[in-house]
Amino acid sequence: MIDETINSASFRPLYDQIKVLLTQSLIGGEWRPGEMIPSEIELAARFKVSQGTVRKAVDALATENILIRRQGKGTFVATHKAEGIKLRFLRLTSADGQKEVLENALLSCKRSKANSHFAKVLDLKVGAPLIEVKRLLSFSGIPLIYDHIILPATPFKGINANRVEENHGSMYAMYESQFGIRMIRAEESLKAVAAETEVAEALGLKIGFPLLSIKRVAYTYGDRPMEWRLGLCVTDNHHYMNELE
Amino acid sequence: MIDETINSASFRPLYDQIKVLLTQSLIGGEWRPGEMIPSEIELAARFKVSQGTVRKAVDALATENILIRRQGKGTFVATHKAEGIKLRFLRLTSADGQKEVLENALLSCKRSKANSHFAKVLDLKVGAPLIEVKRLLSFSGIPLIYDHIILPATPFKGINANRVEENHGSMYAMYESQFGIRMIRAEESLKAVAAETEVAEALGLKIGFPLLSIKRVAYTYGDRPMEWRLGLCVTDNHHYMNELE
DNA sequence: GAGTGGTCTAGACCACCAA
């Protein structure tokens, strides 16, 4: 009789293994953002499983917003470039729900080195090179967010002030088109804080004005952290929307 | 030949119809919170569809946290009473990630009538009777949240200060056991605000101290709004966690 | 061992889209 212990301990559904294979193809760049991946039937043949099993793997990636299904057309690699989903991670909306024009003003862009805290957060060694960006985001001409962004310099080799300034507010679309790095999820930690001198001046507020502090770590394929960000937001006419399920 | 136009216009997947039927049984109280629902095979026989179709409907309700599947045991109606998921909608955690003891101190509990704003938010008529509760939540002995809760009086008939005070912090477990009203989702809107007199006193802060304002509307089966809530939170040692996908 | 949910298959048919 066959010893099933090992089999049982290492049991992993087929569709889960297929999901890993698909993710590897995405990491490897076999299918780039916006492109169509092979049909379910082709994938089933390639991996030698039934269409239903491929379907379940693709479904999982689709609910994670990594793939996008379009009936009658095909399945596509999600992208931040697409219209309509540009500011996917920006949850701040105006109190009256109006559409707003976003402007992006670069304050600074310089190199630095990772201390132990950022080394841990971004999964780097202490002393690894970093890029530090500070910018001001304005909604309809009024400055509302003071952003402090920290990136690992190696994967973003060649980034500079021009590239940051050129994009129209969405850093993630730029990461994707310029560096092939696609962010798939993020963790945020929110607090209320009092505005300090530098930030108060940039936003045109008095010192001590209450700001919504949004600390974020964004992850790319394979749950690798690729960006740390602190946004300080004026919320007298805006709010952060969230749905709990 | 049969005219398929009507069929096509009103097309709705079978599993979606099954999902509606299951939801109606939940609303009707056929299966109460914590109870086990019939097995997939039984449901398939009852609705005259295949097991796979029932499975898809149950899967959908399970991802919405309305049902809970337990392999080898059965499928159960989700409940706020269960250990471990008590404070499902409370996203506030301490900076160091420690477990904390929650205390609930009632400040006031009185009747009022809906103005146009609350009538709209809670889907009531202007002038409909309301219950207004104010309370203070303390974590490990330190007051951290000033809550203002508004409920429609009719479905919560008989609610009073005792019932609010008896529960141990989770209003939702109390709504469920005392009134059979189970909240399944909520929408939140976050801002940073300055503490005003009444709140500052209750929380032991100076006026103007930055607080995280969390406005929430909670919904029961069928997306019916059943609670409005405003929480004002001290966040110097705590933060609101959120995941973006 | 009986019962439950979980996986996997093979195949039929439907809805949607583009050429």
Added chain:
DNA sequence: TGGTGGTCTAGACCACTCA
């Protein structure tokens, strides 16, 4: 009209729980 994803079925077998 052909290709894509979407639905539905029927049946086999696996993993988990509990008496």
